[in-house]
Amino acid sequence: MTDCREGGPAGTDAERDTAPVRTDGGTAADEGGLRARLAGVDAGRAGLYVTLLALVAFYMTPIETGLVTSFKTTGAVTETAPFAPPAEGFTLEKWQTAFDVLLRGVGNSVLYAVPATIISASFGSLAAYGLTTTNLRGRYKAVVITMFVAGIFIPYQAVLIPLTQFWSNVVPLNELLGFVWALGINDDYVGIIELIVTHVAYGIPICTILFRSYYKNMSEEMIESARLDGASLRRVYRRIVLPLSTPMFAVVLIYQFTQIWNDLLFTLVLVATESSAAAPVVLILAGLGTSQEGTDFALRMAGAFLAALPTLAVYIGFGDEFAEGVAT
Amino acid sequence: MAELELDSLTKIFQDGDDEIVAVDNVSVSIDQGEFVVVVGPSGCGKSTTLRMVAGLESVTSGTIRLDGESIEDVKSQHRDIAMVFQSYALYPHMTVRGNMAFGLEESTDLPDEEIQRRVEETAEMLDIPELLERKPTELSGGQQQRVALGRAIVRDPSVFLMDEPLSNLDAKLRAQMRTELQRLQEDLGVTTVYVTHDQTEAMTMGDRIAILDGGRLQQVATPLECYHEPANRFVAGFLGEPSMNFFDVTHRDGTLVASAFEYPVSEAVATDFGGTRELVLGIRPEAVEILGTATAEHYFEVTVDVVEPMGDENTVYLTFGDEATETNTLVATTGGMREVSAGQSVVAHIPEDAIHVFDRASGTALHNRRVKSRDVAEIDSPPG
Numbered sequence: 010m011t012d013c014r015e016g017g018p019a020g021t022d023a024e025r026d027t028a029p030v031r032t033d034g035g036t037a038a039d040e041g042g043l044r045a046r047l048a049g050v051d052a053g054r055a056g057l058y059v060t061l062l063a064l065v066a067f068y069m070t071p072i073e074t075g076l077v078t079s080f081k082t083t084g085a086v087t088e089t090a091p092f093a094p095p096a097e098g099f100t101l102e103k104w105q106t107a108f109d110v111l112l113r114g115v116g117n118s119v120l121y122a123v124p125a126t127i128i129s130a131s132f133g134s135l136a137a138y139g140l141t142t143t144n145l146r147g148r149y150k151a152v153v154i155t156m157f158v159a160g161i162f163i164p165y166q167a168v169l170i171p172l173t174q175f176w177s178n179v180v181p182l183n184e185l186l187g188f189v190w191a192l193g194i195n196d197d198y199v200g201i202i203e204l205i206v207t208h209v210a211y212g213i214p215i216c217t218i219l220f221r222s223y224y225k226n227m228s229e230e231m232i233e234s235a236r237l238d239g240a241s242l243r244r245v246y247r248r249i250v251l252p253l254s255t256p257m258f259a260v261v262l263i264y265q266f267t268q269i270w271n272d273l274l275f276t277l278v279l280v281a282t283e284s285s286a287a288a289p290v291v292l293i294l295a296g297l298g299t300s301q302e303g304t305d306f307a308l309r310m311a312g313a314f315l316a317a318l319p320t321l322a323v324y325i326g327f328g329d330e331f332a333e334g335v336a337t
Numbered sequence: 338m339a340e341l342e343l344d345s346l347t348k349i350f351q352d353g354d355d356e357i358v359a360v361d362n363v364s365v366s367i368d369q370g371e372f373v374v375v376v377g378p379s380g381c382g383k384s385t386t387l388r389m390v391a392g393l394e395s396v397t398s399g400t401i402r403l404d405g406e407s408i409e410d411v412k413s414q415h416r417d418i419a420m421v422f423q424s425y426a427l428y429p430h431m432t433v434r435g436n437m438a439f440g441l442e443e444s445t446d447l448p449d450e451e452i453q454r455r456v457e458e459t460a461e462m463l464d465i466p467e468l469l470e471r472k473p474t475e476l477s478g479g480q481q482q483r484v485a486l487g488r489a490i491v492r493d494p495s496v497f498l499m500d501e502p503l504s505n506l507d508a509k510l511r512a513q514m515r516t517e518l519q520r521l522q523e524d525l526g527v528t529t530v531y532v533t534h535d536q537t538e539a540m541t542m543g544d545r546i547a548i549l550d551g552g553r554l555q556q557v558a559t560p561l562e563c564y565h566e567p568a569n570r571f572v573a574g575f576l577g578e579p580s581m582n583f584f585d586v587t588h589r590d591g592t593l594v595a596s597a598f599e600y601p602v603s604e605a606v607a608t609d610f611g612g613t614r615e616l617v618l619g620i621r622p623e624a625v626e627i628l629g630t631a632t633a634e635h636y637f638e639v640t641v642d643v644v645e646p647m648g649d650e651n652t653v654y655l656t657f658g659d660e661a662t663e664t665n666t667l668v669a670t671t672g673g674m675r676e677v678s679a680g681q682s683v684v685a686h687i688p689e690d691a692i693h694v695f696d697r698a699s700g701t702a703l704h705n706r707r708v709k710s711r712d713v714a715e716i717d718s719p720p721g
Contacts, residue, residue, distance in 0.1 A: 228424060228426055230422040230423075230424050230426035231424075231426040231427070231428060231429075233391075233393050233413075233420075233422070233426070234420065234422060234426040234488075235428070235439070235443075236392075236393070236413045236414050237391055237392075237393075237413050237414065237416075237418060237419060237420050238414075238419075238439050238440035238443050238444065238488070238492070239414045239415070239440060239443035239444025239445075239492075240414060240439075240443040241414060244443060248439070248443075249428055249430075252430045253429065253430055
């Protein structure tokens with residue numbers, strides 16, 4: 010405590026002593042510095058900055074427009090320029106409405122996006138571990154890897170019909186889970202389970218390839234060392250590979266979560282209607298603010314931002330690990 | 338502690354339709370507590386041999402026996418073998434303590450307190466107890482090396498395998514660790530196989546050295562035996578820096594005829610050649626004497642071509658005749674205080690009791706220099 014108190018005044022004294030000197034010299038130096046700096050800017054560099062600023066404006070304007078629009082009353086939206094701030098007709102009502110309508114959908118989306126993300130990342134990590142560190146013959150590995158890579162490039166549109174056929178004829182989950190619905194749970198929720206399984210299946214290839222490239226860079230000698238230390242393959246994964254995968258998990262979790270959260274195609278096929286109890290947020294958002302009287306732009310903007318918030322949250326939450334994972 | 342025996346060990350890698358023989362019929366028997374250094378140029382199969390012993394490579398044919406029991410089908414995690422890698426291969430997310438405890442946790446049922454006790458004891462022995470709570474990234478190369486050693490030692494395995502463990506250290510630290518490793522191995526008495534391409538390590542560290550070339554075992558013997566009585570031309574040329582001088586010669590009636598000189602040999606030496614006429618004459622640089630005047634046979638007039646002063650000694654390149662070519666250059670070492678300069682005409686003495694003669698076709702040594710057993714004995718136990 011005493012140390013702090015002694016240190017405090019000493020510091021201010023020193024500041025007071027040097028302050029005037031610094032101001033005088035500082036302004037002179039600043040002016041000189043600014044002038045020198047301006048003199049050093051040639052036409053090319055000035056052009057570059059102008060272009061960069063223009064690009065920033067170009068990319069930011071839609072977001073800014075959306076954000077200001079979401080705070081405007083319906084009248085203000087039509088009367089003012091789209092990107093003008095909501096000076097007169099400012100309202101939080103649209104956000105309130107969007108929140109009330111979408112909350113149910115956000116909950117449903119979380120219900121399948123979170124498990125599907127975690128499961129596909131875990132399976133991808135396990136598969137990649139098996140493909141990089143085991144003694145599987147190179148020839149067989151190549152075949153399996155080719156199949157994983159091919160899996161990435163299967164377009165969703167191509168599988169929509171087989172997918173509905175699969176869930177209605179091959180695995181009629183709705184009938185199989187009859188005992189669950191008997192407990193009083195809405196049978197619309199079968200769509201959530203179907204979405205989890207489908208997204209896991211389509212997410213595993215990309216997750217595996219991402220993890221594989223990461224594991225290939227892992228020190229082989231370290232894995233061998235762990236084997237010689239007496240650890241089984243499973244234990245090596247559990248104690249060495251998994252703890253070292255954190256940065257790649259961040260990358261894969263962010264990527265997969267965003268993909269699954271934003272996907273509309275599978276939800277359209279497997280859940281279909283926004284009136285369903287299990288309707289995900291994207292499905293409700295698609296119809297939000299549209300009616301026969303016209304489009305409520307402010308409401309649509311507020312809804313869009315609201316629906317995008319969870320993906321932003323995931324980015325921010327795993328930001329540091331993401332940067333590390335991308336860098337490796 | 339155990340006896341390790343490699344019996345006709347062979348490893349063939351399949352590369353498409355090609356077969357690459359990495360290790361060819363290698364048989365070595367290593368006694369309990371012995372320190373054997375496996376040495377050879379890169380690609381000679383020494384690391385592959387070690388990895389087969391560790392169980393990291395499958396064995397194509399042959400047997401590895403540990404205390405008489407064959408272990409090729411035992412998984413690496415059950416072989417009771419510890420290995421130190423060139424890259425140290427520490428677990429970056431664990432502390433030094435975690436790194437050292439990992440092996441005991443995975444391979445034994447010891448209670449935690451016992452594991453911790455052993456880790457601390459080993460850390461004490463390696464003089465690194467203050468590093469226990471640090472992560473590998475916070476350690477210097479030398480410290481990482483000690484942790485890697487500690488990780489192997491703490492497990493008290495039957496065999497230590499070391500794959501070029503010192504090659505990532507700077508020269509000074511390497512020399513220091515070399516001595517320390519030898520001392521540790523002697524204290525622990527654990528059978529050790531040490532792979533290196535560095536001949537200084539091979540000569541100084543091992544009880545015996547095994548020299549490999551092209552997957553084939555060339556010689557297994559004590560370092561001095563390999564140096565003075567090489568089994569073939571490869572071993573003779575591989576050990577020693579600067580390496581042995583070789584001259585292609587033809588044997589004609591008691592004289593070895595090279596393109597640049599003729600070297601008479603006594604009958605006792607000539608009988609070693611049998612009927613072989615196409616030979617290679619070998620002489621170590623330090624066995625060549627540089628003198629002022631020729632007095633008898635085996636003395637040759639030569640010109641000094643280049644002198645490389647090393648401080649403690651000079652490496653001198655001598656030529657028979659005027660032009661330096663591959664076949665007429667003789668390398669000699671002289672004391673560092675001797676003044677020899679390029680262009681000077683001197684006499685080189687190639688003593689007959691120091692020459693080696695090899696069969697040119699097969700490379701086999703037909704005649705090796707005579708080592709007076711007294712000389713070697715004096716090195717082992719100084720008089721008094």
